[in-house]
Amino acid sequence: MDPRPKFIIALTIFALSLMFMNIIVLLLLFIVQLPIVRIAKSLRRWFNSVKGGAVLAALIFVMNFLTGSTLVFSAAMTLRFLVLVSAFSLFFMTTSPDDLGLALEKARLPYTLSFTFTTAVRLVPTIALEAQTIIDAQRSRGLELERGNLLQRIRKYIPILIPLIVSAIRRSTELAEALESRGFGATKNRESLATLKMKPIDYAATIITAALFLVGIYAYFSIPIPSLETEIRLAPLWSF
Amino acid sequence: MRMIEVRGLHFSYDGKEVLHNINMTISDGEFIAIMGENGAGKTTLVKHFNGLLKPTRGEVYVDGVSTKKSTVAHLSRKVGLVFQNPDHQLFSETVFQEVAFSMRNFGYSEETIKKRANFILETLDLYPYAEASPFTLSGGERKRVALASVLVSDPKHIILDEPTIGQDYQQKDKLRNFIIQMNAQGRTVIIVTHDVEFVVDCKPRVVLLSRGSILADDAYDTVLSDSQLVEKASLVSPQIGLLMSSLSDLSFNPKILDIYQAKAAIEQRLCKTVSKTV
Numbered sequence: 001m002d003p004r005p006k007f008i009i010a011l012t013i014f015a016l017s018l019m020f021m022n023i024i025v026l027l028l029l030f031i032v033q034l035p036i037v038r039i040a041k042s043l044r045r046w047f048n049s050v051k052g053g054a055v056l057a058a059l060i061f062v063m064n065f066l067t068g069s070t071l072v073f074s075a076a077m078t079l080r081f082l083v084l085v086s087a088f089s090l091f092f093m094t095t096s097p098d099d100l101g102l103a104l105e106k107a108r109l110p111y112t113l114s115f116t117f118t119t120a121v122r123l124v125p126t127i128a129l130e131a132q133t134i135i136d137a138q139r140s141r142g143l144e145l146e147r148g149n150l151l152q153r154i155r156k157y158i159p160i161l162i163p164l165i166v167s168a169i170r171r172s173t174e175l176a177e178a179l180e181s182r183g184f185g186a187t188k189n190r191e192s193l194a195t196l197k198m199k200p201i202d203y204a205a206t207i208i209t210a211a212l213f214l215v216g217i218y219a220y221f222s223i224p225i226p227s228l229e230t231e232i233r234l235a236p237l238w239s240f
Numbered sequence: 241m242r243m244i245e246v247r248g249l250h251f252s253y254d255g256k257e258v259l260h261n262i263n264m265t266i267s268d269g270e271f272i273a274i275m276g277e278n279g280a281g282k283t284t285l286v287k288h289f290n291g292l293l294k295p296t297r298g299e300v301y302v303d304g305v306s307t308k309k310s311t312v313a314h315l316s317r318k319v320g321l322v323f324q325n326p327d328h329q330l331f332s333e334t335v336f337q338e339v340a341f342s343m344r345n346f347g348y349s350e351e352t353i354k355k356r357a358n359f360i361l362e363t364l365d366l367y368p369y370a371e372a373s374p375f376t377l378s379g380g381e382r383k384r385v386a387l388a389s390v391l392v393s394d395p396k397h398i399i400l401d402e403p404t405i406g407q408d409y410q411q412k413d414k415l416r417n418f419i420i421q422m423n424a425q426g427r428t429v430i431i432v433t434h435d436v437e438f439v440v441d442c443k444p445r446v447v448l449l450s451r452g453s454i455l456a457d458d459a460y461d462t463v464l465s466d467s468q469l470v471e472k473a474s475l476v477s478p479q480i481g482l483l484m485s486s487l488s489d490l491s492f493n494p495k496i497l498d499i500y501q502a503k504a505a506i507e508q509r510l511c512k513t514v515s516k517t518v
Binding site: 130133134136137138139140141142143144158159160162163166167170 | 287290292311312313316317320321323325327328329330331341342345346375389390393
């Protein structure tokens with residue numbers, strides 16, 4: 001599928017999740033992505049990326065609840081975060097950096113900017129692998145990341161972050177030199193080997209998404225959506 | 241006591257089995273080269289020796305203790321692993337601090353740390369750089385810093401992952417002598433490499449891996465002179481081996497891999513031929 005309708009889907013989910021604070025709507029927005037995950041055959045990767053946001057989601061829930069919001073509202077804010085994480089994870093999982101670059105070029109973004117963006121995306125798995133190698137190297141010298149109090153454990157990440165950052169800077173310098181040596185940026189008129197062409201399914205997806213967005217706007221202003229709101233809340237921390 | 245025992249080791253990663261039924265024993269003070277093509281599982285195998293990886297099935301024992309029951313911190317006191325790329329570990333402000341890092345993790349006193357770190361810096365010709373930033377050193381020097389930072393805690397057994405990558409001939413020669421010296425001091429040395437010429441110079445026992453399985457485990461001349469085995473492991477036979485193999489129809493021993501032995505064999509044949517002619 002063309003990356004542009006995929007981005008429109010992600011953006012629509014993003015916009016609708018920000019418009020509505022109703023937990024039922026947010027749950028619907030979360031569930032509506034599941035068939036897309038199934039079609040993309042990315043269930044495990046999608047689940048891992050949503051799981052990756054679990055700690056932050058828990059923090060959002062706790063912070064909302066502790067500052068006086070109701071239980072349902074706190075859950076809605078948490079769900080909104082997960083909807084956003086899920087939508088954009090799905091987009092990046094199903095879109096190759098090359099297609100992303102072509103889409104950005106079609107959107108008339110300067111090639112150097114779109115290349116920077118797609119290279120950054122492309123290097124994420126490489127850097128993740130390198131981080132694991134660095135962790136292994138430091139653990140082989142007796143570093144125990146799981147020991148100590150919170151501050152001690154944070155400090156133990158210094159021997160991992162420094163080599164990672166140095167390596168990233170070195171890699172980017174070498175990449176820049178290699179690109180310049182191959183004429184990068186020499187001309188503004190670049191030919192692409194591949195081009196993007198919207199197919200009937202892409203048009204259909206775009207139209208359906210646009211229609212759903214309009215329905216969402218109409219529902220926001222005109223349709224009273226049932227609420228699960230309760231009065232279960234803590235007194236705000238500052239009232240103690 | 242046997243140092244490392246690997247029994248029925250299977251290891252899977254992301255649902256794919258990368259090591260199949262590995263069985264081997266490494267005795268104290270042995271010198272071993274683990275060889276094979278890229279992706280054969282060499283680094284994956286040695287990472288089991290200091291507990292970085294745990295077997296999916298089977299067992300790995302270090303000095304009689306299963307690695308499944310030991311932490312990496314505990315095993316790394318006995319098994320030092322020098323990674324291929326020194327830049328994956330350098331982070332300290334000075335070379336001295338970098339070298340002292342592991343000993344601080346192991347809880348040694350500052351006095352002991354100072355003594356040992358200075359000793360190892362002198363041994364590896366790094367003492368002049370003790371207060372320098374490791375990031376300002378050359379590639380070869382950084383590699384020596386990485387080696388020093390592992391050797392400083394005096395592990396009984398040392399693993400070097402691809403030690404010859406990026407090294408010029410002189411540095412390789414120094415490294416070879418240093419490895420032989422470490423082994424002569426009673427340390428078990430394991431090198432992971434696909435540099436056949438370096439292995440021929442070092443003359444260790446060779447364990448040949450291919451696609452996660454052991455193809456051969458024998459003396460270096462037996463393994464590396466077998467062209468079929470070498471080809472199966474996607475390696476290239478040593479130059480002397482190729483020469484002697486091409487002369488095997490003239491009754492030269494194709495198992496000769498050492499240049500001096502080859503020279504002696506050719507000289508002997510020439511003398512015989514000359515004396516017959518005369």
